[in-house]
Amino acid sequence: MAWIAVFRPTPEEVQQVADSSPSSLLALEDTLSGHQRSKLERYGENLFVVLRPELHWAIGYPMALALMAATSVTLYVVFRKKRWL
Structure with a gap:
């Protein structure tokens, strides 16, 4: 990735x-x-x-990055619990 x-x-x-x-x-x-x-x-x-959230929203770009980070952490935790990692 x-x-x-x-x-x-x-x-x-x-x-x-x-x-x-x-x-x-x-x-x-x-x-x-x-x-x-x-x-x-x-x-x-x-x-x-x-992703183009920053064009219409002042904090759109930081929010997009935060959403990607939260998704990554969530997937990591789920995969570790299922012993896929």
């Missing part, structure tokens, strides 16, 4: 990510588009997530 946070990426930055990532080029093109809703797409075995 990789988390790549970009803020107003330049085409050169997107190209750097494209060179180092197995993601679809269509998914990377989405990072240049500023007018789209949050979404989750599947590309083969990879998931591509677009």
Whole structure:
């Protein structure tokens, strides 16, 4: 899993990510588009997530990070209890 946070990426930055990532080029093109809703797409075995809460809510970006952290911790605890880890 990789988390790549970009803020107003330049085409050169997107190209750097494209060179180092197995993601679809269509998914990377989405990072240049500023007018789209949050979404989750599947590309083969990879998931591509677009989160843009900071555009409409002052604390949207920190809340998105907090939600991801809480989800990760919850999954870790559940997996440890079931002895999957």
